[in-house]
Amino acid sequence: MNDLTAPTAQARDDAWIPTSCALCYGSCSILAHRVDGVVVKIEGNPDSVLGKGRQCGKGVSGIMSHYDPNRLKVPLRRTNPKKGIEEDPGWKEISWDEALDEIATVFGRIRAEDPRKLLIQRTTTVTAGRNPLYAFGNAFGTPNYSTAGGGLHCGNGAHLISGIMHASWSVTPDFEYCNYAVYFGASKGHGAGHASTSNMKLAADARARGMKMVVVDPMCNFASAKATEWVPLRVGTDGALALAMCNVLVNEVAIYDAPYLQAKTNAPYLIGPDKRYMRDAATNKPLVWDGAARAARPYSEAKSADMALEGEFEVNGVRCQPAFQKLKEHLKKFTPEWCETITTVPAANVRRIAGEFGREARVGSTIMVDGVNLPYRPVAAVAFRGAQGHMNSLYNFYAIDLLNELVGASDVVGGCLGFNPACHGFPETGRPRYVPKPDADGLMITGMWMGYHYPYPVSEPRMPRNAGLQDLFTLGMTSPFLDSDDREALWTQFELPYRPEAMLNFGANLLMSIANRESVARSLATYKFMVSIDIFETETTRFADIVLPDCGYLQTLDSRSNFPFIFSLPGGMGEWCWPIRQPVLPPEGEQRRFQDVLLELADRIGFRADMNAAYNASLNLAPEHRLQGDRRYTWEEICDAELKTYFGEKHDLAWFKEHGLIKWPKKPEEVYWRPFVDVRVPIYWEFLVPLADKIDAITAPRGHKVPREYYEPMPDHIPCVSHCCTTPGFDLYAFYYRDTLHTNSYTMENPWLDEAARLDPYSYTIAINTETGRKKGLRDGALIWVETETGRKVQGRVKLTQGIHPEGLGIGACAGHWGDGMPVAKGKGVFFNGLLELDAKHASPVNMNLDLCVRVKIVPAEVRS
Amino acid sequence: MGVRWDAVVQDSRFWSEPARTAPMTRPADRSTAVLVEVSLFGSLADAIDERPLALELQSPFAVDDVIAELGRRFGSGFLARVTTSDGERVRHCRVYLDGEEVEDTAAPLRIRNACAQMEMILLTAAEGG
Numbered sequence: 004m005n006d007l008t009a010p011t012a013q014a015r016d017d018a019w020i021p022t023s024c025a026l027c028y029g030s031c032s033i034l035a036h037r038v039d040g041v042v043v044k045i046e047g048n049p050d051s052v053l054g055k056g057r058q059c060g061k062g063v064s065g066i067m068s069h070y071d072p073n074r075l076k077v078p079l080r081r082t083n084p085k086k087g088i089e090e091d092p093g094w095k096e097i098s099w100d101e102a103l104d105e106i107a108t109v110f111g112r113i114r115a116e117d118p119r120k121l122l123i124q125r126t127t128t129v130t131a132g133r134n135p136l137y138a139f140g141n142a143f144g145t146p147n148y149s150t151a152g153g154g155l156h157c158g159n160g161a162h163l164i165s166g167i168m169h170a171s172w173s174v175t176p177d178f179e180y181c182n183y184a185v186y187f188g189a190s191k192g193h194g195a196g197h198a199s200t201s202n203m204k205l206a207a208d209a210r211a212r213g214m215k216m217v218v219v220d221p222m223c224n225f226a227s228a229k230a231t232e233w234v235p236l237r238v239g240t241d242g243a244l245a246l247a248m249c250n251v252l253v254n255e256v257a258i259y260d261a262p263y264l265q266a267k268t269n270a271p272y273l274i275g276p277d278k279r280y281m282r283d284a285a286t287n288k289p290l291v292w293d294g295a296a297r298a299a300r301p302y303s304e305a306k307s308a309d310m311a312l313e314g315e316f317e318v319n320g321v322r323c324q325p326a327f328q329k330l331k332e333h334l335k336k337f338t339p340e341w342c343e344t345i346t347t348v349p350a351a352n353v354r355r356i357a358g359e360f361g362r363e364a365r366v367g368s369t370i371m372v373d374g375v376n377l378p379y380r381p382v383a384a385v386a387f388r389g390a391q392g393h394m395n396s397l398y399n400f401y402a403i404d405l406l407n408e409l410v411g412a413s414d415v416v417g418g419c420l421g422f423n424p425a426c427h428g429f430p431e432t433g434r435p436r437y438v439p440k441p442d443a444d445g446l447m448i449t450g451m452w453m454g455y456h457y458p459y460p461v462s463e464p465r466m467p468r469n470a471g472l473q474d475l476f477t478l479g480m481t482s483p484f485l486d487s488d489d490r491e492a493l494w495t496q497f498e499l500p501y502r503p504e505a506m507l508n509f510g511a512n513l514l515m516s517i518a519n520r521e522s523v524a525r526s527l528a529t530y531k532f533m534v535s536i537d538i539f540e541t542e543t544t545r546f547a548d549i550v551l552p553d554c555g556y557l558q559t560l561d562s563r564s565n566f567p568f569i570f571s572l573p574g575g576m577g578e579w580c581w582p583i584r585q586p587v588l589p590p591e592g593e594q595r596r597f598q599d600v601l602l603e604l605a606d607r608i609g610f611r612a613d614m615n616a617a618y619n620a621s622l623n624l625a626p627e628h629r630l631q632g633d634r635r636y637t638w639e640e641i642c643d644a645e646l647k648t649y650f651g652e653k654h655d656l657a658w659f660k661e662h663g664l665i666k667w668p669k670k671p672e673e674v675y676w677r678p679f680v681d682v683r684v685p686i687y688w689e690f691l692v693p694l695a696d697k698i699d700a701i702t703a704p705r706g707h708k709v710p711r712e713y714y715e716p717m718p719d720h721i722p723c724v725s726h727c728c729t730t731p732g733f734d735l736y737a738f739y740y741r742d743t744l745h746t747n748s749y750t751m752e753n754p755w756l757d758e759a760a761r762l763d764p765y766s767y768t769i770a771i772n773t774e775t776g777r778k779k780g781l782r783d784g785a786l787i788w789v790e791t792e793t794g795r796k797v798q799g800r801v802k803l804t805q806g807i808h809p810e811g812l813g814i815g816a817c818a819g820h821w822g823d824g825m826p827v828a829k830g831k832g833v834f835f836n837g838l839l840e841l842d843a844k845h846a847s848p849v850n851m852n853l854d855l856c857v858r859v860k861i862v863p864a865e866v867r868s
Numbered sequence: 869m870g871v872r873w874d875a876v877v878q879d880s881r882f883w884s885e886p887a888r889t890a891p892m893t894r895p896a897d898r899s900t901a902v903l904v905e906v907s908l909f910g911s912l913a914d915a916i917d918e919r920p921l922a923l924e925l926q927s928p929f930a931v932d933d934v935i936a937e938l939g940r941r942f943g944s945g946f947l948a949r950v951t952t953s954d955g956e957r958v959r960h961c962r963v964y965l966d967g968e969e970v971e972d973t974a975a976p977l978r979i980r981n982a983c984a985q986m987e988m989i990l991l992t993a994a995e996g997g
Contacts, residue, residue, distance in 0.1 A: 118911060137991070144911035146992040425883070438883050453958040455991040462959075463952050469992075529968040612919075616989050618908035619964070626967030679880040 021663020076592025152516025171421025188389015540824025
């Protein structure tokens, strides 16, 4: 019987704890209301810039993920040596000592033999995993990391080009001032993605103020529903539309920002017949044509206003043209009429939208912001996963960003902003301070990056030491070749001197997130030893040898829940904000924080000094706070050292636990840094030409010829594999979209979010255009098979809608769990990735992005009575 | 209307301000021997048997000189991991002298004491998401 007198005899625990959400990588600031040791409510933290007190449906539902009875609570050891999708691991409970002993023994042997045999795999959903796992891997000595589907599907084009052109991880309209935004498959401002809830408010205010929002997307869902105009197009052809719009701007209506192109891009650099820069013999700097001097001069010695953008010149007997002249001529072939045949967008609409974009840019105008006079270009073209998730990922995103570059709407008031590429630092310490800088050619090097593999200057290709081959295909970030069907053939072809043997997996469900599960399962089964740190037994966890139960986001500590600022702090004016994530609740059962586990493993294996050095470097700790020798610091001490490094002695971990976050005002020179920093961005990617030569010099002798059309210095339309399908009956383009109700494959286990998704007509169904469906005799709720040319197929129920392109077939991403470890998620929705091939033929030859659209046919799966 | 971008650039010194006061150092003594204790971490650690490795160098010297000396001792395999084919330090090789990161590895170092501590580690990670 309960003792009803007990609660009144004790002081009640009733506290609102400031911390950070982790239901997606947006990491918004929250307040967790804890009463008598139980979290009863989660709200947004109004003191924070991250959400400003707002939460999305996922955030408020986090409480249900935390208290899910299916959470892992004890370490598990596999007893069945066979690994496969249908294999029962035969779990037995083991102690932490047993688990860590075995892991330390195996990892220790691997580290002694060849540390590269360890692959570190992590989810992108939990941002807290990034730095500790980097530190562990760098200290261990392995170069092999992967961020599974989260990285492979959305990052290789979007982040690469945002980095090269905007010195940031992603781009967003400057909502406070933007008047005309074109979204190409982007999720900025409607409850998903980077700075998700912050951008919701900013975007809503912008629309209320009158910002016109044009959404280019095969499906009219989250972004399009808020749009002024939805532009449906054939799946995977966004780049073709952008190229035609660029052509209209430059060659039809002649709207472009010449002073910007002269001063802030390589548009005036002279290009020779070999597609390379003409260079000064003495300094090796790229030459421009100086109109005042009537001579070619190094770019650094001519006034920008005197640099020719057009014309043809002769330098040392060689005929050459400015890059802009080259681009202008190159764009002529992308007529609106051509575009219509590729995208299905009517030519008249292409001209109208391009014209509106150009006129709204107000080229040449300025505006005062906080007393600082700045260029004003209130238009933005933004893109993300939708446009870049294709074979032609790089050119698609490049072409879209060219729209911004042509009208000078790049990191200026009202334009397309990178997320916080320049920070002058906290006023009391000057940290963190970062700003883009020029390389020897004057082109921009980002001041801050999420990893250590900077987008530019492009690394020199070499024989691969990474199993993902990123050191050969150096514009790639996350690689498909860790799991692809042809990975062994590629490793042999390029003489990889070892093979991955062990995997340390932190939360990634790569069996669901990368491509078809059979390919990934074959890869997973080859690992001799796999450790999964997770909160649920996912489909991927069932391939592990040892499973370690992690703490959830309400139980853990992270001193940088929203840093680097280029990731998810909202762009535009406002405040800098550094929140932490802190424990609100204790671990349950035998759960342990993964950060502590990694430190314990370093101690057991014997590389704590390396771990300390890796944290010193990756957290950029100040000399007075660096971790010393092989001293066994706790995770709290490491977090404390980082916070004091950036914010001074008085702002230690204890201070942050009480206050939750620190913030200070942004300055116009930080937010609109571009006019103040002498860097240029490439409208002509000259560096692709020698890059292809260098890669080819390695690969051609080994039987792999670099397809040069992907390495041309100006963007082009290159069809996806799906666009080339001519097999009769395969008449639809299947694609997935990211349902804002869910985050990757994780939240489908959340009962509240699952209920919302079941109430939503689209989350768990297959969206097909109403007219297309009618012609095929389909009705709402019909059970169908979606089949590819190669015989892959998935099953689901039809939802007919006018809000999808007639050739499109849309499926919510990462649904269709089949494992028993997440019973709420099991059997819900359609497993789109089951349609995806996973091999080099379906990956971009330049940045390794996986092709995410598939040509399909549909077959009824039930006979109507 | 019509304000030039380069005109805006020329008017601002905002980003040329120092981030914070540089620590006090004494100028490099010319022609004096300096003991540098080099610690290699992570994947570089297997290049040597001892940590730290004591090197005696003539001041002034640069990080590039230290890397070159390490290359002489431990071979081209070591250099290939920390330098490009042009001999420049790769970006993901981080070098710290007495706890301060050294970005310009060609610049002569300013040494506080007769013995300096140098740490090197490779930070290699691609990132997505």
